Amino acid sequence: MRLSQFHLATVKEVPADAEIASHQLMLRAGMIRKLASGLYTWSPLGLRVLRKVEAIVREEMDRAGAIELLMPSVQPRELWEETGRWEKFGGQLLKIKDRKEQEFCYGPTHEEVITDFARNELKSYKQLPVNFYQIQTKFRDEIRPRFGVMRAREFLMKDAYSFHLSQESLAATYEAMYQAYTRIFTRLGLGFRAVQADTGAIGGNASHEFQVLADSGEDAIAFSDGSDYAANIEKAEALAPSIQRPAPSAALQLVDTPTQKTIDEVAAFLGVAPQQCVKTLLVRGRDGLVALCVRGDHEINEVKAGKLAELPGESALASEEEILALTGTRPGFLGPVGLPASVPVIVDRSAAVLADFVCGGNRDGSHYTGANWERDARVTRVEDLRKVVEGDPSPDGKGLLRMARGIEVGHVFQLGKKYAEALKASVLDDQGKSQVMSMGCYGIGVSRIVAAAIEQRHDEAGIVWPEAMAPWRVVVCVLNQRNVPEVTEAAETLYRTLCERGIETVLDDRGLRPGAMFADMELIGIPHRVVISERGVAAGSFEYRGRSDSESRTLSAEALLELLA
RNA sequence: CGGGGUAUAGCUCAGUCUGGUAGAGCGUUGCGUUUGGGACGCAAAAGUCGGGGGUUCGAAUCCCUCUGCCCCGACCA
Numbered sequence: 001m002r003l004s005q006f007h008l009a010t011v012k013e014v015p016a017d018a019e020i021a022s023h024q025l026m027l028r029a030g031m032i033r034k035l036a037s038g039l040y041t042w043s044p045l046g047l048r049v050l051r052k053v054e055a056i057v058r059e060e061m062d063r064a065g066a067i068e069l070l071m072p073s074v075q076p077r078e079l080w081e082e083t084g085r086w087e088k089f090g091g092q093l094l095k096i097k098d099r100k101e102q103e104f105c106y107g108p109t110h111e112e113v114i115t116d117f118a119r120n121e122l123k124s125y126k127q128l129p130v131n132f133y134q135i136q137t138k139f140r141d142e143i144r145p146r147f148g149v150m151r152a153r154e155f156l157m158k159d160a161y162s163f164h165l166s167q168e169s170l171a172a173t174y175e176a177m178y179q180a181y182t183r184i185f186t187r188l189g190l191g192f193r194a195v196q197a198d199t200g201a202i203g204g205n206a207s208h209e210f211q212v213l214a215d216s217g218e219d220a221i222a223f224s225d226g227s228d229y230a231a232n233i234e235k236a237e238a239l240a241p242s243i244q245r246p247a248p249s250a251a252l253q254l255v256d257t258p259t260q261k262t263i264d265e266v267a268a269f270l271g272v273a274p275q276q277c278v279k280t281l282l283v284r285g286r287d288g289l290v291a292l293c294v295r296g297d298h299e300i301n302e303v304k305a306g307k308l309a310e311l312p313g314e315s316a317l318a319s320e321e322e323i324l325a326l327t328g329t330r331p332g333f334l335g336p337v338g339l340p341a342s343v344p345v346i347v348d349r350s351a352a353v354l355a356d357f358v359c360g361g362n363r364d365g366s367h368y369t370g371a372n373w374e375r376d377a378r379v380t381r382v383e384d385l386r387k388v389v390e391g392d393p394s395p396d397g398k399g400l401l402r403m404a405r406g407i408e409v410g411h412v413f414q415l416g417k418k419y420a421e422a423l424k425a426s427v428l429d430d431q432g433k434s435q436v437m438s439m440g441c442y443g444i445g446v447s448r449i450v451a452a453a454i455e456q457r458h459d460e461a462g463i464v465w466p467e468a469m470a471p472w473r474v475v476v477c478v479l480n481q482r483n484v485p486e487v488t489e490a491a492e493t494l495y496r497t498l499c500e501r502g503i504e505t506v507l508d509d510r511g512l513r514p515g516a517m518f519a520d521m522e523l524i525g526i527p528h529r530v531v532i533s534e535r536g537v538a539a540g541s542f543e544y545r546g547r548s549d550s551e552s553r554t555l556s557a558e559a560l561l562e563l564l565a
Numbered sequence: 566c567g568g569g570g571u572a573u574a575g576c577u578c579a580g581u582c583u584g585g586u587a588g589a590g591c592g593u594u595g596c597g598u599u600u601g602g603g604a605c606g607c608a609a610a611a612g613u614c615g616g617g618g619g620u621u622c623g624a625a626u627c628c629c630u631c632u633g634c635c636c637c638g639a640c641c642a
Contacts (some may be wrong), residue, residue: 011592012591015577151641159642203641479601518602531601541589
């Protein structure tokens with residue numbers, strides 16, 4: 001490619017609404033342009049990168065035995081009614097009507113469509129297992145799109161769905177996908193980690209997220225410093241402390257805390273550590289309010305809380321009015337002592353081993369000191385309720401937990417029979433009996449990977465692409481080409497040679513001043529740069545500089561070709 | 566959905582408080598000089614001041630209203 005024939009549109013100024021590095025750099029490099037909130041045009045430059053990612057994903061999916069197909073992006077309401085998700089999916093589902101007032105949605109995911117396809121196509125166990133995938137545009141009407149293509153509303157995703165008669169077969173394909181994903185992210189040159197994930201409302205047996213490690217990531221992940229354990233913080237188990245609860249030694253005493261509502265305020269006021277306090281939250285349960293208690297320095301893990309039998313599948317905090325009606329006090333003074341008998345008291349493992357603790361007095365402006373479980377406060381049950389924190393023991397018993405931030409770029413999931421049952425997708429087994437199929441699903445955020453890579457790999461000058469994702473591997477920069485024909489000839493010759501050898505090369509023949517040209521090529525992150533100048537031509541050598549190198553090197557033609565081969 | 570902000574040239578922004586001829590930098594076009602780290606000079610094009618309504622002799626500026634976009638929160642493969 002000759003840059004004089006390409007549409008390169010870099011800009012110097014950072015657009016005002018870009019916050020994170022990848023968004024800023026993608027706009028400055030001219031890879032994307034915003035059309036509306038969460039909607040982006042991929043420019044020719046951006047598309048080259050997107051296609052690189054897509055190609056690697058496709059190769060590895062094919063290698064792993066998956067079969068590509070393509071489903072519609074627009075899907076009929078009736079199909080979504082069959083699984084109940086027309087209502088349950090919520091506001092993220094973009095609903096549209098056609099001219100006959102028939103209702104459709106723009107597909108946010110394709111479980112319904114693929115399962116419909118499977119129930120029509122798959123009749124016999126002999127056709128199983130099978131794994132279908134597509135690389136396709138999805139739309140989710142995110143409440144708050146942000147960070148450019150990192151969290152866009154329209155985005156490109158690879159989604160695969162496998163079908164099985166046995167759990168063993170599902171587990172085998174799941175493992176194959178896990179391996180394929182590892183290969184994909186390794187080939188892309190990304191620093192990533194596969195972490196255990198919560199299976200959410202979908203249920204299922206196993207789930208891993210593939211997280212690209214980056215400080216700007218929206219997900220928190222916990223990993224062990226003593227083993228390969230790693231999990232999304234939503235999933236990471238907080239082990240029960242190994243100590244026994246000490247016997248009560250203090251008397252229960254109500255003390256005035258007129259304006260101290262938060263744990264920090266109360267702890268400072270009373271001169272105790274937050275670890276010696278119990279924080280109580282009231283949430284809406286199936287039958288009235290439920291009390292959740294954690295240690296003062298810990299936080300409730302809403303995913304864990306949502307799984308409690310007493311809750312309706314999600315944890316929603318009670319309103320101030322509900323709390324006032326039940327306890328006669330306001331948030332800030334809640335505690336487990338003296339709650340009505342109708343309120344279940346679920347206590348976190350770490351809070352359950354406290355003795356002589358501080359907690360809310362259930363009346364405005366007071367807290368208890370010297371409170372003790374059983375003696376003063378009911379314990380309905382002890383559960384794992386809290387978010388893990390740095391330094392917690394690893395759930396596998398090896399090492400301590402550390403925290404990192406990640407960008408979720410892939411997710412593998414054993415779905416089980418949920419969708420196949422809802423849509424009656426079954427095949428005949430070897431006994432001639434009808435069996436509902438089990439499913440797995442496996443997603444990769446293709447467009448998000450581009451942003452995630454930049455987030456992980458950039459410097460002051462711009463993007464630093466991994467070789468596998470770069471729009472071109474090599475740029476040949478022509479200096480002062482108008483005045484010295486020999487320089488142009490030398491550049492053309494090198495450009496042709498590289499192209500003939502299958503090395504993806506771009507020739508910067510725009511005739512810009514050197515500074516502007518170098519700045520552009522560094523901004524768009526080309527891994528290898530060769531400068532052709534009068535000086536070099538006279539000496540018969542080439543000036544080479546890698547994107548991350550601090551200095552240029554002078555190379556002979558042979559050395560250069562060897563380096564780029 | 567709650568709170569906050571913002572909308573002026575292709576981009577980044579002044580101008581709005583205190584009403585009176587529409588501004589700058591970058592980018593773009595032309596000519597010339599330049600050519601190893603985002604050159605310089607001269608000339609030029611470019612704006613329904615987000616939309617609608619109102620007040621006024623006169624509105625980018627004041628009032629009402631609608632909309633887009635951004636941030637924080639709640640939410641989320």
